[in-house]
Amino acid sequence: MDELAGDAHISFEGNFNGIRLLAIPGVVEEETVALKRNTSWPKQDFAVVPLEAGSSEMILAAIGGALPRKIIHVQIEKGGLLLFGAYDQFQPGCIHFGSTVNRQFLEALVSQGVIAQIPIFR
Numbered sequence: 001m002d003e004l005a006g007d008a009h010i011s012f013e014g015n016f017n018g019i020r021l022l023a024i025p026g027v028v029e030e031e032t033v034a035l036k037r038n039t040s041w042p043k044q045d046f047a048v049v050p051l052e053a054g055s056s057e058m059i060l061a062a063i064g065g066a067l068p069r070k071i072i073h074v075q076i077e078k079g080g081l082l083l084f085g086a087y088d089q090f091q092p093g094c095i096h097f098g099s100t101v102n103r104q105f106l107e108a109l110v111s112q113g114v115i116a117q118i119p120i121f122r
Helices: 056-063 103-111
Strands: 008-014 045-051 071-078 081-086 095-097
Touching: 045 056
Parallel strands: none
Antiparallel strands: 008 045, 008 071, 071 081, 081 095
8 A cells, every 4th residue: 555655545445334434534435537346236435435544444444454355455556656566355366566666676575475476457
């Protein structure tokens, strides 16, 4: 989140029961041009949250330990471009980064064990 923060938004889709996402200032429950729902049925909770420098701690506190248990899909857009998508509860092969994401950042995620391999670019 911190890597992409600033003029950005992050969307979450899943079961928000017990999650405080909707209490974050500036949150909306509607799709945007870049951030769309990925599950049509059954309809899941959906929220788009502003992603600015320093907001990741507030967002993580709001979702608690809900990733990936209650959250099914997470997307980040910056400047209107979709730059990150983690779908189907972060299943292998379901994490994608936009082509503008720095390759060194991705290599660091692999070396830290956060992701298993450099993801597919869309």
